Amino acid sequence: MLKKLFTFNGGVKPDYHKGESNHLPIAEAPLPAELVIPLHQSIGGVPHPLVHAGDAVKKGQLIGGPDGNVSSAVHASTSGLVKAVEMRLMPHTSGLSAPCVVIDPDGRDEWIEHAPVPWRSMSPGEIRDALRDAGVVGLGGAVFPSHLKVNPGKAGHLDTLVINGAECEPFITCDDMQMRERPEGIVKGAAILRDLTQAKQVLIGIEDNKPEAVAAMQAAVERLKTERIEVVAVPTRYPAGGAKQLIRVLTGIEVPHGKRSTDYGLQCFNTGTAYAVWEALELGRPLISRIVTVAGNVATARNFEVRFGTPMQDVIALCQPRPDSDRVIMGGPMMGYRMPAATVPVVKATNCILVGSKALFPPPPPEMPCIRCGECAKACPVDLQPFEMYWFSKAKIFGKAQEYSLFDCIECGCCAYVCPSRIPLVDYYRYAKSEIWARENEKTAADTARSRYEFRLAREEREKTEKAARLAAKAAETKAKLAAQAAANSDSGNSEKVGAGETAAANPQALIAAALARAQEQKAAAHPENTEQLSPETQTEIVEIEARRAKLREFAKAAQPHEDQ
Amino acid sequence: MIEAVFVMALGAVVLGAALGYASIKFKVEGDPLVEKIDAILPQTQCGQCGYPGCKPYAQAIAAGSAEINCCPPGGEEGIRKLADLLGREFKELSAEHGVEKAKSVAFIDENLCIGCTLCIQACPVDAIVGAAKQMHTIVATQCTGCELCLPPCPVDCIFMVPVAETVETWKWTYPIFEVKRAA
Ligand code: SF4
Numbered sequence: 001m002l003k004k005l006f007t008f009n010g011g012v013k014p015d016y017h018k019g020e021s022n023h024l025p026i027a028e029a030p031l032p033a034e035l036v037i038p039l040h041q042s043i044g045g046v047p048h049p050l051v052h053a054g055d056a057v058k059k060g061q062l063i064g065g066p067d068g069n070v071s072s073a074v075h076a077s078t079s080g081l082v083k084a085v086e087m088r089l090m091p092h093t094s095g096l097s098a099p100c101v102v103i104d105p106d107g108r109d110e111w112i113e114h115a116p117v118p119w120r121s122m123s124p125g126e127i128r129d130a131l132r133d134a135g136v137v138g139l140g141g142a143v144f145p146s147h148l149k150v151n152p153g154k155a156g157h158l159d160t161l162v163i164n165g166a167e168c169e170p171f172i173t174c175d176d177m178q179m180r181e182r183p184e185g186i187v188k189g190a191a192i193l194r195d196l197t198q199a200k201q202v203l204i205g206i207e208d209n210k211p212e213a214v215a216a217m218q219a220a221v222e223r224l225k226t227e228r229i230e231v232v233a234v235p236t237r238y239p240a241g242g243a244k245q246l247i248r249v250l251t252g253i254e255v256p257h258g259k260r261s262t263d264y265g266l267q268c269f270n271t272g273t274a275y276a277v278w279e280a281l282e283l284g285r286p287l288i289s290r291i292v293t294v295a296g297n298v299a300t301a302r303n304f305e306v307r308f309g310t311p312m313q314d315v316i317a318l319c320q321p322r323p324d325s326d327r328v329i330m331g332g333p334m335m336g337y338r339m340p341a342a343t344v345p346v347v348k349a350t351n352c353i354l355v356g357s358k359a360l361f362p363p364p365p366p367e368m369p370c371i372r373c374g375e376c377a378k379a380c381p382v383d384l385q386p387f388e389m390y391w392f393s394k395a396k397i398f399g400k401a402q403e404y405s406l407f408d409c410i411e412c413g414c415c416a417y418v419c420p421s422r423i424p425l426v427d428y429y430r431y432a433k434s435e436i437w438a439r440e441n442e443k444t445a446a447d448t449a450r451s452r453y454e455f456r457l458a459r460e461e462r463e464k465t466e467k468a469a470r471l472a473a474k475a476a477e478t479k480a481k482l483a484a485q486a487a488a489n490s491d492s493g494n495s496e497k498v499g500a501g502e503t504a505a506a507n508p509q510a511l512i513a514a515a516l517a518r519a520q521e522q523k524a525a526a527h528p529e530n531t532e533q534l535s536p537e538t539q540t541e542i543v544e545i546e547a548r549r550a551k552l553r554e555f556a557k558a559a560q561p562h563e564d565q
Numbered sequence: 566m567i568e569a570v571f572v573m574a575l576g577a578v579v580l581g582a583a584l585g586y587a588s589i590k591f592k593v594e595g596d597p598l599v600e601k602i603d604a605i606l607p608q609t610q611c612g613q614c615g616y617p618g619c620k621p622y623a624q625a626i627a628a629g630s631a632e633i634n635c636c637p638p639g640g641e642e643g644i645r646k647l648a649d650l651l652g653r654e655f656k657e658l659s660a661e662h663g664v665e666k667a668k669s670v671a672f673i674d675e676n677l678c679i680g681c682t683l684c685i686q687a688c689p690v691d692a693i694v695g696a697a698k699q700m701h702t703i704v705a706t707q708c709t710g711c712e713l714c715l716p717p718c719p720v721d722c723i724f725m726v727p728v729a730e731t732v733e734t735w736k737w738t739y740p741i742f743e744v745k746r747a748a
């Protein structure tokens with residue numbers, strides 16, 4: 001069973017630190033005192049809150065409804081009472097807050113009623129909706145809604161479905177432990193994904209520094225006798241777990257810059273995602289927890305199954321952090337994000353909570369000028385020109401940076417890792433990317449404003465001409481009427497009046513006089529009612545009505561204080 | 566010698582004719598310079614520049630009758646871009662036209678609104694929804710923050726709310742590290 005493997009260019013071999021957290025089995029993190037579940041946990045639209053403060057919720061209950069198709073649902077991760085729906089600090093470098101559902105757990109951890117999804121008898125669209133409503137997103141860290149990826153592509157089938165168990169980033173072992181302990185769920189999930197995407201073959205790629213995981217997965221494939229699924233050990237080199245890099249290693253296909261792998265009959269899912277797909281469809285359980293590695297500056301690094309919304313510090317406390325810890329990073333040391341505080345909740349993107357200290361991650365030496373040595377380009381797994389992108393990002397010439405395929409950069413950090421001048425290259429790329437996005441948004445906003453303004457001007461113009469046309473038509477009508485009247489007058493014998501009628505039609509004075517006469521006529525017709533010389537019958541009627549009114553008024557007065565009580 | 570002159574002259578005539586033809590055949594609709602300037606202006610349509618909208622200001626700049634530093638919403642960056650495009654000198658934002666402010670959107674206090682529709686008529690981008698004697702409201706995503714709806718309101722129930730930064734709009738800062746004192 002020796003499969004021919006390929007290689008990607010570049011990459012680095014950092015210290016892996018994996019042995020620290022993969023010797024203990026996955027433990028379940030206890031229920032925290034309070035769960036703070038952010039509504040926006042995936043790429044795409046922000047889900048709408050479906051619960052209010054004071055509502056009782058069950059475990060697995062939908063609390064955030066997806067906003068359109070490019071969005072994913074969010075569920076309560078335990079049973080309890082909704083304390084509030086409010087802004088809370090997000091697990092995001094910005095230190096900003098966003099809407100969260102805060103749940104006070106009742107300790108019963110009671111599931112909402114759920115049943116397996118009969119996906120085999122459902123249409124692809126219905127299955128996609130089911131996955132969206134189960135909140136299944138990519139658990140490798142990108143949290144892209146999985147239902148958008150579950151499609152066979154233009155050709156009607158995929159050539160290769162890649163299941164990504166490479167887990168190349170240092171310190172992180174959550175996929176490793178899941179593959180060791182729950183291989184069957186992953187393989188079953190991979191089989192479901194294979195059927196949904198009509199893939200000809202499924203390759204599960206695992207870095208060869210995880211022999212236990214490879215063995216467990218291979219055993220599961222044999223036990224379950226799944227067809228067209230193969231477990232492949234790939235050489236250990238960072239970032240073999242990048243989607244395009246793993247695809248390259250397994251299939252030899254190089255997906256060009258700016259292209260998507262589906263255009264080449266390929267698709268890639270993380271092993272954790274495959275497991276979540278299996279849970280969602282075969283067990284009917286939405287995604288409410290994930291496996292999280294806690295590592296770094298702690299006494300016992302370990303993996304935990306953590307409910308979304310659990311404060312990171314609660315999970316860290318289970319591992320006895322060392323006293324000199326001074327930061328929390330979500331993700332690994334290469335691609336992770338620094339958290340604003342340890343109190344932020346675990347979310348779907350949290351594959352690792354890395355506790356840092358000055359000793360573990362010493363502050364970078366000062367940045368030196370780029371010497372154009374080209375080391376970064378050699379290390380870049382995407383075959384970019386990092387120093388060019390750096391140069392243009394630094395000079396804020398973003399258009400040029402984009403020309404050098406800035407948006408193909410996966411922010412893997414290899415370039416910064418090898419740079420002899422210690423330039424924080426990825427920081428520059430992140431800066432440039434967010435500036436470009438902001439500009440694009442501004443431009444769209446300006447374009448919308450321009451088109452709305454032009455539309456308004458056009459509308460005002462149209463209304464003006466329409467009004468003018470209406471007035472002209474009315475004037476013509478009156479003219480014609482007067483002319484007809486004059487003609488009638490002349491018919492009655494007076495031939496001199498023909499001319500007079502005509503001048504009257506043209507003469508505004510005559511028009512006004514005619515209008516006044518009409519108004520007088522109307523006034524006369526709407527003669528006020530006779531209130532003086534009333535007949536006795538009418539007078540008695542009026543008295544009766546007045547009496548009824550007085551009685552009603554008294555009733556109303558009596559009712560008022562009654563209502564106030 | 567004569568032939569050479571003749572050939573050159575013929576070439577000039579032929580190419581000139583071709584250019585002339587092309588300029589008629591491929592005539593660009595509208596004034597491309599005005600379009601380019603208009604693309605830089607923020608389209609707030611607030612009139613602070615002294616023109617009744619961004620397009621007229623763009624036309625005035627193109628015609629050379631206006632300075633490039635009269636648009637407060639465009640701010641310093643807008644002026645820089647205009648200076649780059651037109652090859653003119655960068656200037657500070659002219660104070661008489663206003664100051665650069667953080668982007669805001671209008672907000673109607675719906676308890677006070679009397680439904681007079683005056684603000685609807687003032688809004689250049691139709692960002693206000695309402696009808697006579699009905700409560701009005703602003704579609705925040707369409708509002709450009711031009712403030713034109715503020716003065717006509719008879720009960721002063723419209724105010725400007727700065728647009729807060731969110732996790733989605735947050736930007737990574739320029740990587741500058743603190744300079745440490747040498748020990
Ligand atoms: S590795 Fe660093 S110094 Fe060398 S070319 Fe790249 S950015 Fe410049």
Ligand code: SF4
Pocket residue numbers: 376379380381382383384385386408409410411412413414415416425426
């Ligand atoms: S961070 Fe970007 S530029 Fe640097 S090596 Fe990785 S992909 Fe290449």
Ligand code: SF4
Pocket residue numbers: 606607608609610611612613614615616617618619620622635636637638639
């Ligand atoms: S000041 Fe700027 S935004 Fe306002 S109308 Fe003039 S050009 Fe447009």
Ligand code: SF4
Pocket residue numbers: 670671687688689690691692693703707708709710711712713714715
């Ligand atoms: S709502 Fe007011 S501030 Fe907003 S665009 Fe309309 S007029 Fe300008």
